Amino acid sequence: MASIDKKSQSNLTQPGFEAALFALTLDRSQPAPLHQQLCDGLRALLLRGGDLAGLPLPPSRSLAAELSVSRMTVTTAYDQLMAEGYLTARRGSGTFVAADLPHLAPAPQNAPPPAPPPAAWQIFQTGLPDQSLFPHRDWARQMDRAWRAPDPALLGRPDPFGWMPLRRAIAAHLGAWRGLDCQGEQVVITGGAWDGVDILARALLPPPAQTGPAQTGPAQIALEDPGWASLHHAVRDTGHIPLPLRIDAEGFDPARIPDRTAAATAAAIVTPSRHYPTGRPMPLARRLALLDWAAAQGTLIVEDDYDSEFRYQGQPLPALAGLDQQGRTIYMGSFSKLLSSALRLGYLVLPEPAIAPVHAYLAQRGARASLAPQPALAGFMDSGEFATHLRRMRRSYARRQVVLLDALAPLARWLDLAPDPSGMHLCVPLRPCLRAHTCDRAIAEAGRAMGLRIGALSAHAVLPDAPEALLLGYSGFDEAELRDGAARLCRLITGLT
Amino acid sequence: MASIDKKSQSNLTQPGFEAALFALTLDRSQPAPLHQQLCDGLRALLLRGGDLAGLPLPPSRSLAAELSVSRMTVTTAYDQLMAEGYLTARRGSGTFVAADLPHLAPAPQNAPPPAPPPAAWQIFQTGLPDQSLFPHRDWARQMDRAWRAPDPALLGRPDPFGWMPLRRAIAAHLGAWRGLDCQGEQVVITGGAWDGVDILARALLPPPAQTGPAQTGPAQIALEDPGWASLHHAVRDTGHIPLPLRIDAEGFDPARIPDRTAAATAAAIVTPSRHYPTGRPMPLARRLALLDWAAAQGTLIVEDDYDSEFRYQGQPLPALAGLDQQGRTIYMGSFSKLLSSALRLGYLVLPEPAIAPVHAYLAQRGARASLAPQPALAGFMDSGEFATHLRRMRRSYARRQVVLLDALAPLARWLDLAPDPSGMHLCVPLRPCLRAHTCDRAIAEAGRAMGLRIGALSAHAVLPDAPEALLLGYSGFDEAELRDGAARLCRLITGLT
Numbered sequence: 002m003a004s005i006d007k008k009s010q011s012n013l014t015q016p017g018f019e020a021a022l023f024a025l026t027l028d029r030s031q032p033a034p035l036h037q038q039l040c041d042g043l044r045a046l047l048l049r050g051g052d053l054a055g056l057p058l059p060p061s062r063s064l065a066a067e068l069s070v071s072r073m074t075v076t077t078a079y080d081q082l083m084a085e086g087y088l089t090a091r092r093g094s095g096t097f098v099a100a101d102l103p104h105l106a107p108a109p110q111n112a113p114p115p116a117p118p119p120a121a122w123q124i125f126q127t128g129l130p131d132q133s134l135f136p137h138r139d140w141a142r143q144m145d146r147a148w149r150a151p152d153p154a155l156l157g158r159p160d161p162f163g164w165m166p167l168r169r170a171i172a173a174h175l176g177a178w179r180g181l182d183c184q185g186e187q188v189v190i191t192g193g194a195w196d197g198v199d200i201l202a203r204a205l206l207p208p209p210a211q212t213g214p215a216q217t218g219p220a221q222i223a224l225e226d227p228g229w230a231s232l233h234h235a236v237r238d239t240g241h242i243p244l245p246l247r248i249d250a251e252g253f254d255p256a257r258i259p260d261r262t263a264a265a266t267a268a269a270i271v272t273p274s275r276h277y278p279t280g281r282p283m284p285l286a287r288r289l290a291l292l293d294w295a296a297a298q299g300t301l302i303v304e305d306d307y308d309s310e311f312r313y314q315g316q317p318l319p320a321l322a323g324l325d326q327q328g329r330t331i332y333m334g335s336f337s338k339l340l341s342s343a344l345r346l347g348y349l350v351l352p353e354p355a356i357a358p359v360h361a362y363l364a365q366r367g368a369r370a371s372l373a374p375q376p377a378l379a380g381f382m383d384s385g386e387f388a389t390h391l392r393r394m395r396r397s398y399a400r401r402q403v404v405l406l407d408a409l410a411p412l413a414r415w416l417d418l419a420p421d422p423s424g425m426h427l428c429v430p431l432r433p434c435l436r437a438h439t440c441d442r443a444i445a446e447a448g449r450a451m452g453l454r455i456g457a458l459s460a461h462a463v464l465p466d467a468p469e470a471l472l473l474g475y476s477g478f479d480e481a482e483l484r485d486g487a488a489r490l491c492r493l494i495t496g497l498t
Numbered sequence: 499m500a501s502i503d504k505k506s507q508s509n510l511t512q513p514g515f516e517a518a519l520f521a522l523t524l525d526r527s528q529p530a531p532l533h534q535q536l537c538d539g540l541r542a543l544l545l546r547g548g549d550l551a552g553l554p555l556p557p558s559r560s561l562a563a564e565l566s567v568s569r570m571t572v573t574t575a576y577d578q579l580m581a582e583g584y585l586t587a588r589r590g591s592g593t594f595v596a597a598d599l600p601h602l603a604p605a606p607q608n609a610p611p612p613a614p615p616p617a618a619w620q621i622f623q624t625g626l627p628d629q630s631l632f633p634h635r636d637w638a639r640q641m642d643r644a645w646r647a648p649d650p651a652l653l654g655r656p657d658p659f660g661w662m663p664l665r666r667a668i669a670a671h672l673g674a675w676r677g678l679d680c681q682g683e684q685v686v687i688t689g690g691a692w693d694g695v696d697i698l699a700r701a702l703l704p705p706p707a708q709t710g711p712a713q714t715g716p717a718q719i720a721l722e723d724p725g726w727a728s729l730h731h732a733v734r735d736t737g738h739i740p741l742p743l744r745i746d747a748e749g750f751d752p753a754r755i756p757d758r759t760a761a762a763t764a765a766a767i768v769t770p771s772r773h774y775p776t777g778r779p780m781p782l783a784r785r786l787a788l789l790d791w792a793a794a795q796g797t798l799i800v801e802d803d804y805d806s807e808f809r810y811q812g813q814p815l816p817a818l819a820g821l822d823q824q825g826r827t828i829y830m831g832s833f834s835k836l837l838s839s840a841l842r843l844g845y846l847v848l849p850e851p852a853i854a855p856v857h858a859y860l861a862q863r864g865a866r867a868s869l870a871p872q873p874a875l876a877g878f879m880d881s882g883e884f885a886t887h888l889r890r891m892r893r894s895y896a897r898r899q900v901v902l903l904d905a906l907a908p909l910a911r912w913l914d915l916a917p918d919p920s921g922m923h924l925c926v927p928l929r930p931c932l933r934a935h936t937c938d939r940a941i942a943e944a945g946r947a948m949g950l951r952i953g954a955l956s957a958h959a960v961l962p963d964a965p966e967a968l969l970l971g972y973s974g975f976d977e978a979e980l981r982d983g984a985a986r987l988c989r990l991i992t993g994l995t
Contacts (some may be wrong), residue, residue, distance in 0.1 A: 036647075037813065041566065041812060044677070048816075048820075048821070081813055082539075085782050086781060086782030087782065093853075121654050121655065123657055132653045135653075137645055137646055137647060140508040141642045141644075142646055144638070144870075145638045145641060147638075148634055148637055148641055149638035150634060155840070156629045156840075157618050157619060158619055159839065159840040180538070184727075192842075192866045192868070193864070195863065209737070231862070231863070234862060234863060238700065257548065285583030286583055292945070315581070316534065316537060316538075316578055316582075317539065319582075324545075340866075341653060341869070342656065343652070343656040343870075344868055344869065345866060345868040345869070364729070365731060366692065366731065367692065367839075368842065369689045369690075369866055370868070371840070371868035371870060372839055372841065373841055373870045373871035386796050416920060432556055463634040493814075
């Protein structure tokens with residue numbers, strides 16, 4: 002590439018322009034042909050120089066002599082820039098910089114400010130897998146095996162539902178771990194829970210009026226409150242309206258939906274296995290009431306089963322999707338909590354009536370999930386390495402929870418500490434004596450200044466008078482980190498009281 | 499796991515229920531503890547049996563004796579099912595199947611119908627990379643290297659803009675191949691063009707009224723007509739309104755936007771390097787007019803540069819984003835055409851003013867692009883294998899275009915055949931003598947029955963009186979396939995005339 006003398010970059014006049022042209026450096030050791038280097042250098046000069054409109058260019062013969070290149074090199078570069086509109090030829094009088102190209106004004110050469118760098122994980126961050134356990138060698142071997150001599154189907158027309166061997170492996174996993182009887186044909190690989198909600202709303206709900214042909218109007222999608230805050234955004238992105246409902250001790254209660262809006266409630270997104278973020282399971286009677294309500298109203302239920310593999314005591318209740326006889330429940334799972342959130346892989350299990358509409362939608366939109374990790378993950382699951390990894394994580398998390406509870410024991414006077422039979426974080430209510438001094442958000446805020454990433458339950462709610470508790474993720478931190486974090490939390494809380 | 503006699507699965511009465519219980523098989527060679535096997539078997543029986551509500555269960559002592567297990571095994575299983583709500587205990591009179599659990603009715607065990615299997619690629623499909631050239635071994639090696647002992651940052655808090663080494667590699671690639679001077683900090687890794695449009699609309703345009711707090715109303719996003727049909731859907735998904743504008747010989751012309759809607763036009767999505775699907779480049783003067791219009795109106799320009807790496811003659815015009823001094827142009831690229839559409843990887847290059855709002859949006863929403871292929875792709879680009887692969891593809895596509903044109907020569911009377919200096923497909927207008935007999939859609943339709951995937955230009959338009967042409971993808975097919983496809987197309991067209 003031609004390089005330009007630094008001083009020649011701004012506000013050139015005719016003599017300066019000619020000098021800058023003659024100062025262009027062409028490098029014969031570069032792979033780019035000389036005429037291309039010249040063309041690039043000239044173009045850069047025109048774009049960065051001052052008001053050059055109408056200035057004459059040196060005759061090709063002179064420029065060629067100055068640059069020690071053939072005349073053909075120069076005429077080729079001039080021709081290309083004429084084709085691009087930077088230069089014009091006037092018959093008999095030579096080549097000129099084109100007029101009325103206002104964008105040839107000097108450009109500020111500001112580099113953009115750097116984006117904020119990604120931060121390290123801070124203690125008590127929720128939902129983080131134990132990354133020290135991840136079997137990177139096995140995973141890399143599966144990646145290599147999947148792509149070294151890829152199955153021809155991997156290169157064919159992609160199935161909008163994802164890679165079938167992975168879908169079958171997921172169905173087998175759900176049968177073994179969740180007692181959910183389903184087929185690979187029902188499984189859709191997604192780019193995560195947000196993508197899953199997006200697909201379901203667009204494929205299965207009537208379009209909001211503004212974007213659809215009919216005057217249907219947006220629907221309401223009922224959400225648990227407190228709940229996963231991103232769902233509000235995911236629902237709004239679909240053009241529908243999030244309807245937060247305060248949960249009770251048994252979780253989401255469809256009876257709380259106001260009568261006047263019941264008809265407009267097209268779907269509900271719930272976490273029956275383990276309410277997020279309180280961790281409470283929904284009892285069977287409430288599950289059945291929810292299914293009855295959905296059947297009566299024609300409502301869609303999305304069962305977000307985000308971390309139910311991590312159960313340390315007792316058996317999980319059967320999945321809602323397995324109880325549903327009416328085909329109104331979609332099971333939604335994720336690999337974010339199992340491998341890494343950066344994989345961006347989740348899945349839906351569709352009841353039979355939803356398969357055709359979701360297929361029609363995705364055939365047009367295309368899948369959002371990358372195929373790159375899918376065959377490797379299928380191999381990882383089929384080989385049993387995945388189940389081994391899950392069991393290893395489960396043992397690790399159980400130990401970590403015990404360590405955290407033990408290290409928090411000095412706070413038992415202020416916090417309602419109790420073991421949780423499942424999950425990756427503790428939801429710890431504030432005792433009244435602590436609430437007299439402070440609130441969960443204030444503790445979270447104060448913790449941030451001390452490098453603690455404590456969650457506040459009330460920050461997961463949008464309705465007023467939200468319950469208060471601290472959310473303390475333990476799954477992603479080793480025992481020393483947990484003890485250190487707990488010690489800092491002890492100092493923080495004793496300082497507040 | 500306990501297995502259930504087939505005959506015992508339907509419509510059990512009390513004696514049948516007891517018999518089925520006693521027939522449960524527990525397997526001591528299984529890793530699951532006996533109480534868990536019993537619990538699972540009992541639950542399955544309750545879920546699949548007939549109307550069992552209120553039936554008594556055998557005393558724990560009898561069932562333990564029948565099954566040759568300890569009494570503790572039975573009481574543990576009963577307790578678990580009581581906790582789950584399947585069983586109830588009445589003081590002094592034993593254990594019963596819970597009443598009012600209507601979902602314990604027999605379930606039809608229908609398997610869902612299989613989804614349609616993914617089809618193979620058909621000749622003339624556009625936008626398909628030459629997969630025989632893909633360096634699978636190199637790619638697999640990069641995948642393995644990236645994940646065998648992963649950079650700790652790969653496991654840390656993900657950067658919502660994607661993996662920085664890949665972003666830097668893309669910036670270097672754009673500098674070398676497109677003359678676009680940008681930094682890795684400006685690059686956002688996306689899940690493809692649809693995701694890119696989605697991010698830009700949500701991060702940079704005012705929210706449509708229905709979903710936002712303010713009464714802003716949806717904006718118009720101008721699109722080329724003909725153009726990429728999916729953009730209509732991608733725009734509608736954001737809640738904004740697609741505004742198709744008929745292109746002229748120079749491409750998209752902002753002067754065609756009706757005055758009354760000009761103010762509502764918040765963005766335009768254009769393909770200046772190579773209009774999709776006609777293949778025409780936008781001349782410099784029109785590019786500058788477009789930038790002037792955008793600056794005057796405060797409009798956002800999205801430059802979709804989907805396949806400009808495949809240029810066989812001459813130099814590409816500089817990217818619009820490189821000409822823009824006002825920071826209103828976002829450059830959008832994709833790896834779909836370079837490696838595989840199934841990678842689901844694309845990118846945006848943001849002008850400086852767009853960085854902060856896009857970062858704010860993505861920090862909340864999270865990235866959609868999987869991290870799994872990103873370090874491998876960065877290594878592939880940094881090692882030079884990617885550029886080698888691009889050059890190899892470019893040579894292959896140039897040859898394939900020549901072969902296709904040669905094989906189509908017998909149709910020169912009917913079709914306006916001409917070489918295209920770039921791209922992956924030919925856009926071949928119908929001559930008037932052919933249009934007297936038929937139209938592009940009819941040819942595409944008739945071709946489908948013959949296994950030809952011919953595109954119709956007019957099918958890429960939504961406005962009336964669309965131009966007509968056949969779109970013939972050649973990049974993804976070898977020379978024999980192209981000759982065979984061309985021979986079939988010759989038969990098809992001579993049969994229509």
